[in-house]
Amino acid sequence: MLDQIHWLAAVTVLGVLEQAYFLLQVIYARRLFGISPPKTSGPPEFERIFRAQVNSSEYFPIFLALLWQAGLFFHQGLAAALGLLYLYARYCYFMGYKASSSQRLAPIYFSAGVLWILIAVSALGILHYFLSHYVGLNVLQLLTA
Amino acid sequence: MLDQIHWLAAVTVLGVLEQAYFLLQVIYARRLFGISPPKTSGPPEFERIFRAQVNSSEYFPIFLALLWQAGLFFHQGLAAALGLLYLYARYCYFMGYKASSSQRLAPIYFSAGVLWILIAVSALGILHYFLSHYVGLNVLQLLTA
Amino acid sequence: MLDQIHWLAAVTVLGVLEQAYFLLQVIYARRLFGISPPKTSGPPEFERIFRAQVNSSEYFPIFLALLWQAGLFFHQGLAAALGLLYLYARYCYFMGYKASSSQRLAPIYFSAGVLWILIAVSALGILHYFLSHYVGLNVLQLLTA
Ligand SMILES: N[C@@H](CCC(=O)N[C@@H](CS)C(=O)NCC(=O)O)C(=O)O
Ligand SMILES: N[C@@H](CCC(=O)N[C@@H](CS)C(=O)NCC(=O)O)C(=O)O
Ligand SMILES: N[C@@H](CCC(=O)N[C@@H](CS)C(=O)NCC(=O)O)C(=O)O
Numbered sequence: 001m002l003d004q005i006h007w008l009a010a011v012t013v014l015g016v017l018e019q020a021y022f023l024l025q026v027i028y029a030r031r032l033f034g035i036s037p038p039k040t041s042g043p044p045e046f047e048r049i050f051r052a053q054v055n056s057s058e059y060f061p062i063f064l065a066l067l068w069q070a071g072l073f074f075h076q077g078l079a080a081a082l083g084l085l086y087l088y089a090r091y092c093y094f095m096g097y098k099a100s101s102s103q104r105l106a107p108i109y110f111s112a113g114v115l116w117i118l119i120a121v122s123a124l125g126i127l128h129y130f131l132s133h134y135v136g137l138n139v140l141q142l143l144t145a
Numbered sequence: 146m147l148d149q150i151h152w153l154a155a156v157t158v159l160g161v162l163e164q165a166y167f168l169l170q171v172i173y174a175r176r177l178f179g180i181s182p183p184k185t186s187g188p189p190e191f192e193r194i195f196r197a198q199v200n201s202s203e204y205f206p207i208f209l210a211l212l213w214q215a216g217l218f219f220h221q222g223l224a225a226a227l228g229l230l231y232l233y234a235r236y237c238y239f240m241g242y243k244a245s246s247s248q249r250l251a252p253i254y255f256s257a258g259v260l261w262i263l264i265a266v267s268a269l270g271i272l273h274y275f276l277s278h279y280v281g282l283n284v285l286q287l288l289t290a
Numbered sequence: 291m292l293d294q295i296h297w298l299a300a301v302t303v304l305g306v307l308e309q310a311y312f313l314l315q316v317i318y319a320r321r322l323f324g325i326s327p328p329k330t331s332g333p334p335e336f337e338r339i340f341r342a343q344v345n346s347s348e349y350f351p352i353f354l355a356l357l358w359q360a361g362l363f364f365h366q367g368l369a370a371a372l373g374l375l376y377l378y379a380r381y382c383y384f385m386g387y388k389a390s391s392s393q394r395l396a397p398i399y400f401s402a403g404v405l406w407i408l409i410a411v412s413a414l415g416i417l418h419y420f421l422s423h424y425v426g427l428n429v430l431q432l433l434t435a
């Protein structure tokens with residue numbers, strides 16, 4: 001079984017390390033700007049770092065859910081490659097948002113694009129499974145025949 | 146293996162699509178009300194949409210965790226059906242909250258009810274596995290004997 | 291397959307119950323202090339409970355991702371034991387934060403420590419799999435030879 005998921009697992013742990021980096025950045029920013037919990041508002045510089053982490057946290061479960069469905073039902077290597085691309089785009093998002101609000105835009109569009117591809121790939125993989133499992137229709141075989 | 150999870154995978158991707166819809170609604174609301182990030186406060190109409198998405202994001206990992214445990218340890222079809230019910234309740238929650246704070250109440254109670262059923266079903270399934278695996282006690286067999 | 295994940299599943303459901311407890315605490319606090327949604331600000335007593343739940347929600351997907359990778363690629367029992375430790379630390383975090391901001395610090399450091407161990411254990415397990423799968427190098431066998 002591990003054979004079908006080891007790349008997904010590796011990208012998952014890398015994604016966790018990225019989240020840890022974002023969380024640490026918020027902790028440093030809290031110290032730098034003197035914003036003690038439970039406060040979450042402060043100068044725009046702080047709020048951008050804070051929001052960049054919150055936004056990345058909101059997308060993390062979505063990302064993982066897609067990575068694994070795409071990897072299990074379509075192709076593990078492709079899913080992992082798209083996963084790496086997403087994590088790279090998220091890093092650019094965080095760094096861009098930290099610098100200025102407008103610099104978050106290009107990376108978030110890019111990362112959203114990667115997620116839509118992961119959705120398409122997952123949906124295709126699952127659809128293919130349903131068709132071959134319930135209807136006995138193997139689309140791949142038809143296409144290559 | 147995919148045979149035991151394809152319905153769970155399908156509901157998971159549907160859940161992701163719902164989250165994507167909620168995220169897009171916040172992006173549209175930000176434009177409509179002119180609330181640029183990192184700001185998150187504004188008129189109540191905006192804040193209700195914003196909070197409806199945040200609240201749904203908080204519950205999404207909980208929902209997925211239960212969907213998969215219930216599906217793996219109890220019954221895939223039942224878990225998927227409860228999952229669809231939950232996603233429907235969440236949609237009503239978002240639409241209700243968008244309209245007025247009080248209209249979020251009925252759907253959140255309903256969605257919480259579905260989650261409690263998923264918790265019960267997961268716990269029963271796992272308990273059953275532990276009993277038959279460690280104690281050799283097959284409750285289902287006893288009941289039907 | 292269930293044989294390799296039943297402890298992970300049990301800890302996952304326990305984690306969900308803990309999240310449910312935190313969510314209920316926020317609902318009670320909203321009533322007690324009269325903070326109706328979509329509002330999220332209020333007296334520090336309320337904000338600490340609110341933030342304790344939000345913070346725990348942010349870490350929940352990270353925790354689950356690590357629990358499962360550590361359990362699948364390293365050792366299920368160890369991962370589950372570390373998972374229980376994490377859930378205990380989170381409970382202390384919530385209770386500490388509820389009492390005062392400074393009392394959240396010791397448990398968050400402890401819980402972060404547990405997560406770092408889970409990261410290390412997951413990474414080692416996955417690395418071991420890659421080495422034995424692609425390079426044919428079985429480190430465990432070498433060590434015990
Ligand atoms: N929670 C997000 C949901 C929508 C979203 O992901 N928006 C993107 C594009 S406007 C973003 O970068 N939001 C900035 C933020 O979350 O602080 C929000 O409040 O904006
Ligand atoms: N983060 C939530 C946790 C508790 C919860 O899920 N509350 C429900 C019932 S009061 C809700 O609809 N909250 C509205 C919101 O999150 O904006 C909160 O702040 O209320
Ligand atoms: N979202 C968190 C990210 C970083 C974090 O986990 N911080 C720890 C240590 S300062 C914490 O307890 N934060 C309090 C909180 O989230 O309210 C934050 O705003 O602080």
